[in-house]
Amino acid sequence: MSTRTPSETASDQGPAERPDAAGEGSEANGSAYDARFRVWRGDVDGGDLRDFTVRVNDGEVVLDIIHRLQATQAPDLAVRWNCKAGKCGSCSAEINGRPRLMCMTRMSVFGRDDVITVTPLRAFPVVRDLVTDVGFNYEKAREVPSFVPPEDLGPGEYRMMQEDVDRSQEFRKCIECFLCQDTCHVVRDHEENKTAFAGPRFLMRVAELDMHPLDAAAASGLDRKSTAQEEHGLGYCNITKCCSEVCPEGIHITDNALIPLKERAVDRKYDPLVWLGNKIRRRPT
């Protein structure tokens, strides 16, 4: 375990202190400055915020600064990242309390005198530093029944109109950063709800499949609308739209996925004609 104190600053470190390693900072921008960062460090047994003073260059994002911390002051600082272009959804964290992608959060949105606090996603158990155990999401993913291919169509025979795939395509823009899962108040401070609630990302997955023009779930006896309610906890959602607000892809999770799913689920549940029609159509042939 690291034995550093919370007041650790750059000056505590050895000769590795070189903010401009590899000439990176020599881009001749006069606008470089030293920012104050507070980064949560610790593991499952606990931890705390550590203070750092670190160089910021023109055009950088929070992830650049975290990388500079690794390279110069805290080589074992744990953080997930991959593409650094907002496409993979790995570098999710909470920046000044707001769930965000570190690679898409530009330093220019903060004042130079601001203290920038970076903490791990709150809704998931900490592994180490900024890395959390997001296994919850992979469990939920497995609980959503997969796409059911239509039996009468072979590969190459699928015909779908663009306007019919638009809706599901919007949901497939999801990069699985799990920020919506982190911010959703149903689970954010209510661990006990996790068993019954799939979270916005996976309710949206149900909606995506339900709106897929060729999904043959219904023909196979699976009613996605009612399972959203009965199996995946759609009823917990009270459409506060927090998920849509943090979505880095700008997907209208609440308006386009969850609310329509709720409406459809309600139709199913309470409309006696739909209920009757279902019973008749469902009869095995």
Add this chain to the structure above:
Amino acid sequence: MSQVERQQWDVVVVGAGGAGLRAAIEAREQGARTAVICKSLFGKAHTVMAEGGIAASMGNVNSGDNWQVHFRDTLRGGKFLNQWRMAELHAREAPDRVWELETWGALFDRTKDGRISQRNFGGHEYPRLAHVGDRTGLELIRTLQQKIVALQQEDKREFGNYEARLKVFQECTVTRVLKDESASGDGRVTGAFCYERESGRFFVIEAPSVVLATGGIGKSFKVTSNSWEYTGDGHALALLAGAPLLNMEFVQFHPTGMVWPPSVKGILVTESVRGDGGVLRNSEGKRFMFDYIPDVFKEKYAESEAEGDRWYEDPDHNRRPPELLPRDEVARAINAEVKAGRGSPHGGVFLDVSTRMPAEVIRRRLPSMYHQFKELADVDITAEAMEVGPTCHYVMGGIAVESDTAAARGVPGLFAAGEVAGGMHGSNRLGGNSLSDLLVFGRRAGLYAARHAAAPDAARSVDEAQVDTAAAEALRPFSAEGPRDGTVPENPYTLHQELQQTMNDLVGIIRREGEMAEALERLADLRQRARRAGVEGHRQFNPGWHLALDLRNMLLVSECVARAALERTESRGGHTREDHPGMNRDWRRVNLLCRLAEPADDSPTAGRPDVRAEPAAGSAAPVGGLAAAEPARGRIALTRVTTDPIRPDLLALFDKEELVKYLAEEELFE
């Protein structure tokens, strides 16, 4: 030390990008119990960054397309250095691989009549790329990921366990492929040595088949579109296991990466921008690509802006604009314009769609580009031009494999697919051919790996001593050589930055003999210092440690690139020699194989390893023990091998006049 957990599987797939997941699906469907090991979370692989599309000659937009045309384009793009059988299989099978994705739930953009839409791309004669806006790679990964979940759901129903026959070990790294090295053994694969990133715990997977699908090497370069995972792991694992790498000098610099601000330098700007109508201009406002059409492509590209512009609407009566030349040509042209002082303010050129189509069309067809520039550079691409320049994007070189089976040459049980495999793309890959490559050869690797594992004599147990050796190697950064002799442990981040700078400056887009020789010296020095790379803290999710281990791979692969690039005295595709500017037909048939040098060659006094004129016998490949990580002047030996002649019916797809430009005298004679 030997308390390392062991698990038994039939097939281990290393890497969970497009190739790895497709291989895993196939192996599992063939009945093999399959484990996937990946460095990141499941679904985050570098494939998600692919933007433009999947090349497959479905002929949905132009019915003139077919596999022969696709094959021809692929060979032209690769300047005829491709392993032609791979290019043939790829062109033939790509449509089936795309259609199959639809049956797993993929939602591609549609044509008016409801088929999969296809877009134009550099080097492709017809609109050929199946796509979803500019996020096709994400769609591919998600579809494969969800197919794997579907298979796991089947297993849950049948066995009560999602992971009974297919398991993803996410955030785990393989540091060694293990082999049967007993006197009676034939050097076949026995498994893989791995560690969990989260806990630092070691484990061994015993399996008769290992599929390497680890992607590329871009993280050895400073300006790159590649993610952190691209540290050449599979290339290095294969080398260390005794398999050769093919044509490592060919590295693709994508012509359009972001150049500003510095922190995003290198991030990809999709070729779809040009495919959909975007143009390149220099600081004088000139569409300079018209000045850079090479002779071999003269008849195929527009001579005037007017003709190029007409082509978008009427491709049958006009030729395509030169912005859609293969990537190597465009990258070199941009490089030359910047060098001639006609660059943009931040050292690139201008890529403009704002004057070419309405803002709302741009936002619909190029949503991630719009988003990326808006968020990261404060540039509204519907109103102003982007600044772009070349960025290290892809390695055409890779593990030498059998074309049909994806089996690595010389190591039974080892397979490779995707970017880590060499040969398919020759000296330069066409855009869109990567995603199709992943699917076609991912499937083949999974198929043949499953068959290999099903053989009655499949190897099943891993030698204890190898496990201990691998564990010791992985732990070394924690006990790096200390302040003895006044030295201090090296910072792995600093070493990495120096490596990236070296490769960028000395083995980059334009190469010179003296610089590459200097690069080899610097790499040797870095190798010495990497031995002293030390890490702080403990084994639990420690990025410094992970990087220290990845450095071994990056250094090995970088040496391959530099050595092969120094050897090939011509310019072709992704290898441009300022001192040998022309393409030389005599080099067409020459493939350069990199192998780990014999340990005997390893003494620090040994100079540059000999370049042998004859291929080494298949099984005589040297095997890398722990010694492979020892510093030495040169770790890589080159061999020249001659490719098989192209099959006559495939040659017949080209005009004689065209073949004359590529084939060596004696080939033409035959």
